[in-house]
Amino acid sequence: DVQLVESGGGLVKPGESLRLSCAASGFTISSYTMNWVRQAPGKGLEWVSSITSSSSYIYYADSLKGRFTISRDNFKNSLFLQMNSLRAEDTAVYYCARSLRITNHFDYWGRGALVTVSS
């Protein structure tokens, strides 16, 4: 079965950094584009970033202003999101999701990791 499991969430202070991981099983991520989507408490879904299968193309939401970096390790079958200079408005559940190509739908999602930014 396809599974995506996020980890690395937690409580951090404004200005601090955090690195999220997404471990995939049941498929090989090297054949897929991988994505991060977040959802602030009580709010809707917000796309964060996408990375193509060989990391040739990377896309970010404009709202991140260069603070986040997406990466992947196909050998470890894992996806990452390095988040720097965190702000209160980054508080959200962060989901990883896979898509066949960059413009394709997200067919599987993880259960999410909660990131709370608060002093």
Next chain:
Amino acid sequence: SYVVTQPPSVSVAPGETARITCGGNNIGSIRVHWYRQKPGQAPVLVVYDDYDRPSGIPERFSGSNSGNTATLTISRVEAGDEADYYCQVWDTSSDHWVFGTGTKVTVL
């Protein structure tokens, strides 16, 4: 950037039909995907590429897309369909994914 709009809420009686719209400029020219999200759970794909259904999604879920409006239709609504529904499109002008604002479906 591309903007898509959804009604905040839709209410429907059991057994009736719910229609959830996703509006955008000439949205009929791009593919629309739909997700269902129940409280405390991750989103689940229910319709992709305007009208295709993933395996395991009942035929009661259907989609259409034309002009400035895409529509997710849920026929013979059941209590278990109560959830938030989001549309999603790829904005080719910015190379960004865009999610709709979400529609809460309430089964009366």
